[in-house]
Amino acid sequence: MKPAPFRYHRARDLAGATRLLAELGEDAKVIAGGQSLVAMMNFRLARPQHLIDIAGLRELDHLGTDADGALRVGALTTHHTVETAPPGTLGAEFEVIRAAMGWIGHLPIRTRGTAGGSVAHADATAEWCLLAVALDAAFLVHGPRGRRRIAAGDFFLGPYTTALDPDELLTEIVFPRPAPYAALTEFAARRGDFAIVSAAVDLDVQGASVRGGRVALGGVAPVPVRVPEAEEVLAGGGSFTACAAAAAAAVEPPDDANGSASYRKQLIATLVRRACEEAVSR
Amino acid sequence: MTDTDTDAGTDSDTGADSLPVDSSPVIGRELQLITLEVNGEEYEVITEPRRTLVDILRHELRLTGTHVGCEHGVCGACTVLLDGRPVRACLMFAAQAEGAAIRTVESLSDGADGSELSDLQRAFRSHHGLQCGFCTPGFLMLAEGFLAERPQATKAEIREVVAANLCRCTGYQSIVEAIDSCAAARREGEEK
Numbered sequence: 001m002k003p004a005p006f007r008y009h010r011a012r013d014l015a016g017a018t019r020l021l022a023e024l025g026e027d028a029k030v031i032a033g034g035q036s037l038v039a040m041m042n043f044r045l046a047r048p049q050h051l052i053d054i055a056g057l058r059e060l061d062h063l064g065t066d067a068d069g070a071l072r073v074g075a076l077t078t079h080h081t082v083e084t085a086p087p088g089t090l091g092a093e094f095e096v097i098r099a100a101m102g103w104i105g106h107l108p109i110r111t112r113g114t115a116g117g118s119v120a121h122a123d124a125t126a127e128w129c130l131l132a133v134a135l136d137a138a139f140l141v142h143g144p145r146g147r148r149r150i151a152a153g154d155f156f157l158g159p160y161t162t163a164l165d166p167d168e169l170l171t172e173i174v175f176p177r178p179a180p181y182a183a184l185t186e187f188a189a190r191r192g193d194f195a196i197v198s199a200a201v202d203l204d205v206q207g208a209s210v211r212g213g214r215v216a217l218g219g220v221a222p223v224p225v226r227v228p229e230a231e232e233v234l235a236g237g238g239s240f241t242a243c244a245a246a247a248a249a250a251v252e253p254p255d256d257a258n259g260s261a262s263y264r265k266q267l268i269a270t271l272v273r274r275a276c277e278e279a280v281s282r
Numbered sequence: 283m284t285d286t287d288t289d290a291g292t293d294s295d296t297g298a299d300s301l302p303v304d305s306s307p308v309i310g311r312e313l314q315l316i317t318l319e320v321n322g323e324e325y326e327v328i329t330e331p332r333r334t335l336v337d338i339l340r341h342e343l344r345l346t347g348t349h350v351g352c353e354h355g356v357c358g359a360c361t362v363l364l365d366g367r368p369v370r371a372c373l374m375f376a377a378q379a380e381g382a383a384i385r386t387v388e389s390l391s392d393g394a395d396g397s398e399l400s401d402l403q404r405a406f407r408s409h410h411g412l413q414c415g416f417c418t419p420g421f422l423m424l425a426e427g428f429l430a431e432r433p434q435a436t437k438a439e440i441r442e443v444v445a446a447n448l449c450r451c452t453g454y455q456s457i458v459e460a461i462d463s464c465a466a467a468r469r470e471g472e473e474k
């Protein structure tokens with residue numbers, strides 16, 4: 001299908017984009033890589049009156065660690081930029097993020113799709129959303145009322161719904177601490193599809209033993225979730241298999257055309273264990 | 283898109299200090315002037331902003347080599363190169379492609395009538411990498427972009443990459459063989 005008519009506006013800088021958003025109000029939508037929005041417009045699931053192209057905001061296209069060791073990902077950084085970043089850029093500390101990019105769609109999607117667009121779109125199984133929840137990321141947001149910082153745990157409100165106000169722009173994702181023993185894995189019906197279930201873990205390793213860690217799941221709830229029950233198993237010195245079983249027992253996954261609840265539980269048990277094993281084999 | 287194309291342009295190029303924003307309701311057909319660089323040539327098109335790149339390539343520029351299937355990014359028939367990288371031409375508005383160098387399948391072959399096929403196209407032919415040919419322009423541009431980025435690509439990597447596009451009649455084996463043999467021949471050519 002063809003999209004409904006709209007007016008196209010090109011923002012030249014952050015101030016210009018903010019001003020356009022403020023003046024055009026709720027009828028306007030920002031377009032970054034367009035890999036979710038254009039598909040939705042072609043289906044007429046989205047029919048914005050105004051489209052604000054922010055692709056020219058080069059200040060939002062950056063990737064690197066800061067003095068505190070946090071990884072800062074500009075909202076306009078593409079999946080492909082992260083995937084092909086020179087070894088030193090993310091390092092072993094953030095290899096989990098680079099490696100996760102291969103799960104996102106296909107090469108021609110990754111060359112256009114952006115990190116910021118992914119989290120603003122907030123698909124329940126999007127890899128960036130799961131990484132953010134698992135690694136306690138924060139989102140930096142810019143709007144007419146100034147800047148604010150939103151923790152990943154407070155950002156995702158429901159499927160395709162976030163704490164961003166309609167006139168706010170996401171500018172940066174901050175991953176606050178190194179995650180050398182973290183991994184993300186998933187299962188999809190076909191290579192490149194959105195996952196049916198995805199799992200990410202970030203383990204605390206001292207010497208040769210696991211002292212605790214974070215466990216997050218996608219595809220089991222309207223938003224990516226942390227699973228405290230599974231994290232307790234890790235903190236108590238339990239095995240990866242026990243941790244995975246606790247994760248599967250703790251959640252009430254949906255029962256739909258992509259998979260029954262019990263099928264999803266089996267996936268969780270396998271994927272959490274696999275992610276833990278991958279995390280310690282780095 | 284400049285601030286002066288007032289006849290055709292209803293868009294704005296907005297920085298902190300620019301002209302007032304046109305926030306009036308969008309009624310009916312609004313036109314916009316866009317300039318595209320396709321296969322090394324510059325084209326000016328007056329069109330509605332809602333036209334996608336693939337529609338402009340096919341219907342305005344009459345470059346019908348690029349095909350269109352699903353219009354939601356799944357099939358890859360519309361794959362073209364944007365600044366050398368494979369992208370879905372159905373998932374971008376033509377206006378978003380301003381300032382970028384676009385390459386379509388028409389750029390691969392040489393000769394006055396385009397009958398001198400490129401090495402990649404010849405590899406598809408000799409490995410039976412196509413039957414009906416509907417998907418072929420998309421696979422060619424996907425492979426062209428990927429091999430430029432990864433000339434050392436392994437067969438496993440090629441298999442992974444072609445999962446991006448759908449072919450419903452040839453099957454993928456011969457497409458993988460074609461791309462792999464072209465990559466190998468290019469590497470050998472480099473060594474000489």
Ligand SMILES: Cc1cc2nc3c(=O)[nH]c(=O)nc-3n(C[C@H](O)[C@H](O)[C@H](O)COP(=O)(O)OP(=O)(O)OC[C@H]3O[C@@H](n4cnc5c(N)ncnc54)[C@H](O)[C@@H]3O)c2cc1C
Pocket residue numbers: 029030031032033034035036037038039075076103104105106109112113114115116117118120121123125126127128164168169170171192193194195354355356
């Ligand atoms: C065939 C196919 C397969 C895919 N598979 C996957 C997959 O497996 N996993 C996955 O995660 N994704 C997948 N995607 C989606 C892809 O990752 C998109 O790139 C991503 O969801 C959106 O990023 P974008 O830059 O394209 O955003 P756009 O499409 O431009 O925008 C998406 C939404 O975010 C808003 N937005 C964008 N940027 C900002 C910003 N800076 N501030 C505020 N709002 C903003 C827009 O207004 C819009 O509502 C797939 C897409 C396709 C077509």
Ligand code: FES
Pocket residue numbers: 349350351352353354355356357358359360361370371372373
């Ligand atoms: S027509 Fe663009 S991906 Fe199918």
Ligand code: FES
Pocket residue numbers: 411412413414415416417418448449450451452
């Ligand atoms: S050759 Fe017919 S779809 Fe691929």
